[in-house]
Structure formats: C-alpha cells, structure tokens
Amino acid sequence: MTTRSTELLRLAHTRPGVTRADAARLLGLGTGAATEIVSRLAHASLLAEAPAPPSGGRGRPTTALIAHPTGPLVLAVAITHEDWRIDVVELGGATLTSVAAPHTSPDWAAVSASVTAAASSLRLAYGERLRAMGLSVPGTVSPDLRLDASGLGWHDVDLTALLLADASSGPHLMARGDASLGPLLVARNDASLAAAAESARGAAVGATVALHLRIEAGLGGAVVDHGRVLTGARGAGGEFGHMPFGDPAVTCPCGAQGCWGTAVDGTAMARLLGRPAPPDPVTYARRLISSTQPAEQAAVRAVAATLGRGIAGLVNGLDADLVTLGGLGADLLAAAPAEIATAYRAGLMRVHRPAPPPLLQAALGDDGPITGAGEEAWSLLLPWLT
Missing domain, CATH: 3.30.420.40 (ATPase, nucleotide binding domain)
Known part of the structure; x- marks a missing residue:
C-alpha cells in the first residue's frame, strides 16, 4: 500500500489535476482501493480533492487530485552568474512564493549570504512544511555536492554548507538520510536541471x-x-x-x-x-x-x-x-x-x-533550471512521504 501511495502522489505531481478515476485506471487500481489510498493521503495532509471539471460524459462525477492546502512544500533555488531566485513549490509544480535579487558582488561569500538569508526567511514563513530543497548552479556538481564554476571563480564550494548555515531559523537540510529528521537537499548543474524540466514538462516530453x-x-x-x-x-x-x-x-x-x-x-x-x-x-x-x-x-x-x-x-x-x-x-x-x-x-x-x-x-525558457530544481526536490522527497 505504501508503494501505491507513492505512485499516486507521483502521478498527482506529474499530472496536476488528474481525476481520481483516471488515476485509478492509470495505476491499475480498483475503485475501492483508490478511494482508500486517497483518503489516507488526505488524512496525512499529503493530498486533497476538488470537483473535477465537467467532462460531458455520463456517470458519477469524479474529483481531481490536488495539493493539500497544508501539505509539504519544497524550495527550488536557482543561482546564476548574475542573480539568484528561490521558489516555494507545492505538489503539482505550482509556485506559491518567489523571491529573487541580483548579486551585490561576484564573490561566493556574498552570494551565499544573500541566498541563505532569503531561504531562512522562507523557512520561518512556511515552517516544517518545507521538506526538501533543489538547487541549480552554473557549474559542475560532484556526488558529494561540491560546486566548481570555473568561469566565476567558485571552486570546491560546499553546497550543503550554503543551505545549512542558519540552523536557528528552521529544520536542517540534509543531503542524505532520514527525511523525518529534516528536509532533503539535491543540487545539480543548471543545464542538467533545465534538460530534466524540458523532458518532464517542456518541449522534450x-x-x-x-x-x-x-x-x-x-x-x-x-x-x-x-x-x-x-x-x-x-x-x-x-x-x-x-x-x-x-x-x-x-x-x-x-x-x-x-x-x-x-x-x-x-x-x-x-x-x-x-x-x-x-x-x-x-x-x-x-x-x-x-x-x-x-x-x-x-x-x-x-x-x-x-x-x-x-x-x-x-x-x-x-x-x-x-x-x-x-x-x-x-x-x-x-x-x-x-x-x-x-x-x-x-x-x-x-x-x-x-x-x-x-x-x-x-x-520553459529561463525558468528551466529552477523548474528542474523543484522537480528534483519533489522526486527526492516523494518516497519519504508515505
């Protein structure tokens, strides 16, 4: 049942507004099983239902599966050579809040301080609903989440330190481990994330x-x-x-x-x-x-x-x-x-x-990297939710 719950959440994320009936059909679930899983996910504040748009067909009206109004969220962060942006993203990919600013200095210390302050403010606003973070950066990212952006002079940067800097403002972000201990972190090159986003929601679907x-x-x-x-x-x-x-x-x-x-x-x-x-x-x-x-x-x-x-x-x-x-x-x-x-x-x-x-x-234009960052964060988080 846990696996089916994760599959249902993933479907609701990749196909926002999918009806309960279509979700059951796509996952090979019976009506009763689908109702039970949706009810359990709603009770856990992971999923909600809303009236589906009229289909014009006959039979009972069905409901659309949507993000729970108090459910989990992720932070999508995009750092470029000129500026940064952070989006708060709900299940299904919709952005609830977005903040951005140009760099005041090309020095990594200044960039990281600005991003950390903004992320801390959002953690204060949304609290424990923020469960994961996806980070897009203009350089290569090693498996242990260290950044090298040669064109900007950013070398061997520990990206986990960037987002763990303000522990007092909210739960820690964790690159690996038990999600119940705090949000998860994934970081990738901006072009890789834009590619993932185009394949998931853009021109390369x-x-x-x-x-x-x-x-x-x-x-x-x-x-x-x-x-x-x-x-x-x-x-x-x-x-x-x-x-x-x-x-x-x-x-x-x-x-x-x-x-x-x-x-x-x-x-x-x-x-x-x-x-x-x-x-x-x-x-x-x-x-x-x-x-x-x-x-x-x-x-x-x-x-x-x-x-x-x-x-x-x-x-x-x-x-x-x-x-x-x-x-x-x-x-x-x-x-x-x-x-x-x-x-x-x-x-x-x-x-x-x-x-x-x-x-x-x-x-997706210039939104490709940050959309991809959000997608990666949700992909990392979903298996931990059920």
Whole structure:
C-alpha cells in the first residue's frame, strides 16, 4: 500500500489535476482501493480533492487530485552568474512564493549570504512544511555536492554548507538520510536541471533521447535518455561547452584551449568586435542580438553559425531525436535561424540529413533550471512521504 501511495502522489505531481478515476485506471487500481489510498493521503495532509471539471460524459462525477492546502512544500533555488531566485513549490509544480535579487558582488561569500538569508526567511514563513530543497548552479556538481564554476571563480564550494548555515531559523537540510529528521537537499548543474524540466514538462516530453543546450556565460547541456538525465561518473556530464569546437587560440577559464563555450556567448561576440570582455555577458549578448548595427549583427551571425556546427557534431555522436536550446541559445535560434540551420545541416552525417533532429526553443525558457530544481526536490522527497 505504501508503494501505491507513492505512485499516486507521483502521478498527482506529474499530472496536476488528474481525476481520481483516471488515476485509478492509470495505476491499475480498483475503485475501492483508490478511494482508500486517497483518503489516507488526505488524512496525512499529503493530498486533497476538488470537483473535477465537467467532462460531458455520463456517470458519477469524479474529483481531481490536488495539493493539500497544508501539505509539504519544497524550495527550488536557482543561482546564476548574475542573480539568484528561490521558489516555494507545492505538489503539482505550482509556485506559491518567489523571491529573487541580483548579486551585490561576484564573490561566493556574498552570494551565499544573500541566498541563505532569503531561504531562512522562507523557512520561518512556511515552517516544517518545507521538506526538501533543489538547487541549480552554473557549474559542475560532484556526488558529494561540491560546486566548481570555473568561469566565476567558485571552486570546491560546499553546497550543503550554503543551505545549512542558519540552523536557528528552521529544520536542517540534509543531503542524505532520514527525511523525518529534516528536509532533503539535491543540487545539480543548471543545464542538467533545465534538460530534466524540458523532458518532464517542456518541449522534450516524449522524446527518446533529448539533447538540451543552455548558453549563459558559456555553454552547458545534458542528454536525457528515456527520461533519465545522464550526469556522468563525477557529476560533470554534459559539459559540452568544453569540447574543442572553438578557436584553439582562445584559452578557456577551465584551463583548456578552444572550448566551444568561449565561441558562442557574449564574450565571443565582444571578441569578434574587438571589444573587451563584458562584465555581464548575457545582458551584453542580448543587447547585441537585438541591435540593428551591421557589425554587431555580423558578430551574432558568426556565433550562431559556430553554435550550429557544434550541435551537428553532438547529434552525430549522440543520435538525439531532438535538440532544445535554452538561455542565449534560444535567443540565437530566434534571431539567426538561417545561420544556425545552414551550419547545422552542413555538419550532419548523411544518415541524419533526410530528417534532421529538430532544433527547438526550450518551452520553459529561463525558468528551466529552477523548474528542474523543484522537480528534483519533489522526486527526492516523494518516497519519504508515505
């Protein structure tokens, strides 16, 4: 029964508003068993029911399964190179509260202090309802939850320390262990979480093998194979921005030369224009993408072509059936589709050319990483609730 309860909660989360009748059918439950499980979950403040929209069919009206008004919640946290955001997310994925702010300093100590203060305030407001936290960060995350973001100078950062800093404001967050002792923590690279979100709720739903690429201050990505994100042995899977698809004369902050990420972001556009590296490469790139100046548009087109060639190489190697683009990747696809498409097709193996895997803008846009953080937190929490 515990397993069935977890399955029912997971279904209510992945298909918000699913009716009790449909849930019973999808899980292979009889009417009586479904009623019993729903009643038990409602008594435990894990699930609630609401009148389902009229279906127009005959028979008894059924009810929709929704988040309990006093039920468990998770924190979804997204830290980028420019700002941070925290969402309070209920079962089903709806956001109850959201707070955000730009970084006052690029120093990790300042960033962590700001995020910790905001998380502490939310823990005070929601108390023990907050049971798990998902964290999206712009760098690689090791299995023991240590962050390395070479482009930002954040090295060997203990992410558990970030969110455990204020023990006085609420229950501790735990990376592993018994959820009854306090909330759980999961942390991943932003591109990996965006990929997971696109496969769960976005443009890649139903794909067999989906490739997601996200450009901000550099390029990251992930492969989702049958709904599972491939993170690698050390959590560094999907660092496609460090493949040697760029200019070998350019040294990347990671220490390698010719990294693809250095050829497709705002710093690449500035370099093509003979300008110094911008302090905020994403803001700078978006300004150039919307510019009408011929020289700036030429830089945008050149970067778009480099992006298209690299995507072709990944499709050749991974045999993905679609590619989603987030961050600046989506902006480039909208602004220079011909340049990307031409370079992409030219780089594809002959076997892929009759039906090239489509290049799609990420449906979740800039919300991809934080949506993925919430999804991962709920995925971690659900088995502990029943």
